[in-house]
Amino acid sequence: MMVAGAWLCLLAPLAGALAITLAGTRISRRTAGWVSTLSVFAGFAGALASFLATAGRDAADREELSTAWTWLAAGDFRIGLQILVDPLALTMMLIVTGVGGLIVWYSMGYMAGEDEERRYFAYMALFVFSMLMLVQGGNLLLLLVGWGLVGLASYLLIGFYHDRPEAVAAAKKAFLMNAIGDATMALGFFLLIAKTGSLDFTTAFDAASRGELSSSTTNLVALGLLGGAVAKSAQLPLHTWLPDAMEGPTPVSALIHAATMVTAGVYLIVRTHPLFEAAPDVQHLAAVIGAVTLLVAGVIALVQNDIKRVIAYSTMSQIGYMFLGAGIGAYSAAMFHLLTHAFFKALLFLAAGVVIHHLAGEQDIRQMGGLKRFMPTTSAVFLIGSLALVGIPPLSGFWSKDAIIASALADGGALGWTLFVVALLGAFLTGLYTFRLYYLVFHGEPSQCVLDHAGGHGDHAHGPESAAAHAGHSHAEGPQSMLIPVGVLAVLAAVGGLINIPGLWHPFSSWIGEVAEPLVEPSTGQDYLTSLIAVTLGVAGILIARSAFGAGRELVASPGVRAALEHKLYFDELYDALFSRPAQALAARLRDDVEAPVVQRSLVQIGRGTREAAGEVARLQSGLLRTYALAIAASVVVLAIVFLVVR
Amino acid sequence: MGPGVPWYLAVSGTLFAIGATGVLLRRSPLIVLLSLEIMLNSGNLALVSFSRLFGTVDGQVFAIAVMAVAAAEVCVGLGLIVAMARRNLPLDVDLLRELRG
Numbered sequence: 001m002m003v004a005g006a007w008l009c010l011l012a013p014l015a016g017a018l019a020i021t022l023a024g025t026r027i028s029r030r031t032a033g034w035v036s037t038l039s040v041f042a043g044f045a046g047a048l049a050s051f052l053a054t055a056g057r058d059a060a061d062r063e064e065l066s067t068a069w070t071w072l073a074a075g076d077f078r079i080g081l082q083i084l085v086d087p088l089a090l091t092m093m094l095i096v097t098g099v100g101g102l103i104v105w106y107s108m109g110y111m112a113g114e115d116e117e118r119r120y121f122a123y124m125a126l127f128v129f130s131m132l133m134l135v136q137g138g139n140l141l142l143l144l145v146g147w148g149l150v151g152l153a154s155y156l157l158i159g160f161y162h163d164r165p166e167a168v169a170a171a172k173k174a175f176l177m178n179a180i181g182d183a184t185m186a187l188g189f190f191l192l193i194a195k196t197g198s199l200d201f202t203t204a205f206d207a208a209s210r211g212e213l214s215s216s217t218t219n220l221v222a223l224g225l226l227g228g229a230v231a232k233s234a235q236l237p238l239h240t241w242l243p244d245a246m247e248g249p250t251p252v253s254a255l256i257h258a259a260t261m262v263t264a265g266v267y268l269i270v271r272t273h274p275l276f277e278a279a280p281d282v283q284h285l286a287a288v289i290g291a292v293t294l295l296v297a298g299v300i301a302l303v304q305n306d307i308k309r310v311i312a313y314s315t316m317s318q319i320g321y322m323f324l325g326a327g328i329g330a331y332s333a334a335m336f337h338l339l340t341h342a343f344f345k346a347l348l349f350l351a352a353g354v355v356i357h358h359l360a361g362e363q364d365i366r367q368m369g370g371l372k373r374f375m376p377t378t379s380a381v382f383l384i385g386s387l388a389l390v391g392i393p394p395l396s397g398f399w400s401k402d403a404i405i406a407s408a409l410a411d412g413g414a415l416g417w418t419l420f421v422v423a424l425l426g427a428f429l430t431g432l433y434t435f436r437l438y439y440l441v442f443h444g445e446p447s448q449c450v451l452d453h454a455g456g457h458g459d460h461a462h463g464p465e466s467a468a469a470h471a472g473h474s475h476a477e478g479p480q481s482m483l484i485p486v487g488v489l490a491v492l493a494a495v496g497g498l499i500n501i502p503g504l505w506h507p508f509s510s511w512i513g514e515v516a517e518p519l520v521e522p523s524t525g526q527d528y529l530t531s532l533i534a535v536t537l538g539v540a541g542i543l544i545a546r547s548a549f550g551a552g553r554e555l556v557a558s559p560g561v562r563a564a565l566e567h568k569l570y571f572d573e574l575y576d577a578l579f580s581r582p583a584q585a586l587a588a589r590l591r592d593d594v595e596a597p598v599v600q601r602s603l604v605q606i607g608r609g610t611r612e613a614a615g616e617v618a619r620l621q622s623g624l625l626r627t628y629a630l631a632i633a634a635s636v637v638v639l640a641i642v643f644l645v646v647r
Numbered sequence: 648m649g650p651g652v653p654w655y656l657a658v659s660g661t662l663f664a665i666g667a668t669g670v671l672l673r674r675s676p677l678i679v680l681l682s683l684e685i686m687l688n689s690g691n692l693a694l695v696s697f698s699r700l701f702g703t704v705d706g707q708v709f710a711i712a713v714m715a716v717a718a719a720e721v722c723v724g725l726g727l728i729v730a731m732a733r734r735n736l737p738l739d740v741d742l743l744r745e746l747r748g
Contacts, residue, residue: 623744625679629670 002057003066005050006085009093010132012042017125020118029117033108036121040104040128044097051090059514062087065138072141079199082138088515091335092135092267099259099342100128102485106350107251109482110357114249120160124255127153131260135267140189140199143268147185147228150261151178157256158248170244177241181231188224191217205274213278222279225272226286233265233319235293240571242316246308250356253308254349257315259342266319266338269326273516277329284415287327291422294320296569298429302436302555303565306363307352310437314389315345317426321404324419329519330407332512336500337404339508340396344388344493350486351382354478355441359453365437370446375477379442381490386438388493390431390538396497398535401427403502406522406530420530427534431541432555439549502527655696662689674739676731680724687717 016039020032027035054062063086071081083089104124111117130153134146151174159171189199195217196207207213213221229235234242242262246253256262269276269286276283294317301313318341325334355371355378356363372379388395391402405427408419477483500508502524509518522530548555556562567573662685669682691710698706731738 621747623747625740625743626671626674633667633671 001053002050002085003064005046005053006083006136008046009043009050009097010083010136012039012046013125013129013132015039017122017129020122020125032118032121036125037101037105037108039125040097040101043128043132044101047090047093047097050085051094054085054087054090062514077193077197079139079141082142083136084138084201086515087511088270089135091339091512093132095339095342096128096131096135096260099346100255102488103251103255103259103346103350106482106485109479110251110353111249112479123153123156123160127157127255127260134264139201140204144185144189147232147264148182150264151175151182154256154261157252158245160248160252164247167247170247174241174245177238178231180238181228184224184227188221192221208278209274218275218278219282222276222282225268225275226282229265229268230289233262233323234316235265235289235320235323236296239293239316240575243309243312243568246306246312250308250349250353253312254346254353257312258345258349262315262319263338263342266322266326266334270331270335270516273331283327287324287419290320290323290327291419293317294324294426295422298426298433300565300568301433303562305366307355307365307437307441308363310433311348311352314430314433317430318345321401321423321426324423325404325407328407328411328416328419330404331516331518332509333400333403333407335512336508337400340388340400340496343489343496344385344397347381347385347486347489347493348389350489351378351385354378354482354486357478359449362449365440367447367449368441369444370450372442373446374450377483378477381486382438382442384490385493386434389434390542391427391534392538393535394498396493396495399497399500402527402531402534405534406527407520409526409530410520410522424533424537428537428541431538432545435542435545436549436555439546443549652696652700656693659689659693659696662692674741676728676738676740679740680721684717684721687713
């Protein structure tokens, strides 16, 4: 049951993607949506069955490696097509298929009437399959396969509106940034193969934890893995793709930035934690990267004006928390935050999607306002998601975020204290930017744009998204297939954190702890102290955001700072100047100095020379039969003489 | 016993030289073809002579094959010449030089 369920979980979305692709136009758009949704939910059922079977076993017996066949053999190096079922993989499987299924379901309403819906749903199923491949892969190579597939699927989904140049550019950017991470990971794996001759988890981990590898080897391998994790999870300095990836449809943003792709980096660190523990410097680097990212992203989120971009920066910031947790060895806290974040961030994205859908594609929060009056349900669930994000008890984000911050406190030392302070600062920033967004969208006087769309009759096709998506408006706030998943996620975001309460019960920590033993364990006192400070700071952030909104001023007043933040601290410009421009200049120089004079002219010369030589040779061909005969006879005589002389 | 093998070879060589001279010097395609036949048959004579000298039948078998090929070649060649004559083309190999490069 445990293994069969896991295989079903892996293969159902793949089957869904294949079915939609092969059926083509023979099935209706709605059917394609259902096939995609149901295949992902079938995967969820498989994951659930596997989870129940696993949970029923003894704690020592909860890991199973199932090999289908030897997939790749090169000399002594063999890699099986195998999946690993253990508590960590199961947690990820449940998140990916559960939240992913809700998002696919939601997209049936959101994307209704969109062109090329079938392609969209095939991509969605492919994405879920890729992510499952990543988390279920039974060795590092299969993990890399899933890693690459996720990159491909995200490229396809971000660039779904392929007639919009920004979307295509964003897709390319995401793919390139991820390719950097893929490359560092592959290099790390090559090194691992060279040193241990295997990419099996156990072989690699045993070699690392027994100290068989030199410290430079483990450092390099861990750095390679960290590079991959940083790129996939959009941490500094490879983060620039994530805000741009908001060019995709909103459910895609929810899927990529809440439940799946960006959490892959955290999963990777937790999965390969023995390698990181053997290289503590690199692990601390992960924590520092997470801390820096959570601050930078939080600050940038304060001034962004696109509803999805604010949430995207908040995602970066929250993933920063997870990196911080994984970097100091609080694996279960990081995974716990991953779980609750999947709930409340998917909720926020989907609720934002409802708003965008309602306003016929408007994403600028300056054009919104006063929506609470017209969309009470959406406003309520958005509030739940926001409170969970800020970490207000008893909502889910409170339990998980405070677990990470408390772990930083428990870690102690200069690093631990620094991380602790940064994380608390991040909690304050979270309150600020989240509620700036909430107040701007839902409170205040309704803007003209909102009034235009009040009542749900939207003939105006303002934005590129969902232009024709208003056909199925039965409810003022959106179709049923959108509101039900949002409702489910709202419940999960509210109560999802109750599965792990410090001091009372901690099934989640012990569940993850079977795979990744935490390095730090905060005491109950530290937990409560942290919670007190963090919640106070979060509430302070909310109140400041509220008073700023009431006074009608921006949170960041200084125009210079604002400009810097609106340009995302000039990372794009920096990379442009550092990499893109020199590469383009080099290419232009090569074209002018090498391609045109050397390559092209040499080709012309070769052609001309051949023709001239042919003209000369052609003159030998006189057409006179007797000349030819004489030439033959003379040649024979010469040959005969040569043979005679040589002999 | 008649003359020895070297004499036959001498005759063969002479015939070959006569044939080659004809091919090289004459301009009428008909005569060129005849000279060609002389060359082929001089070759046949040499083959049969060597066959006699070495006491094997290889050369004789090969000579028969050459005859068959020569017959076929004459068929084609004479046919071409007849066709050229009927079209009033000049029967002079020096004038037939359309294949000039």
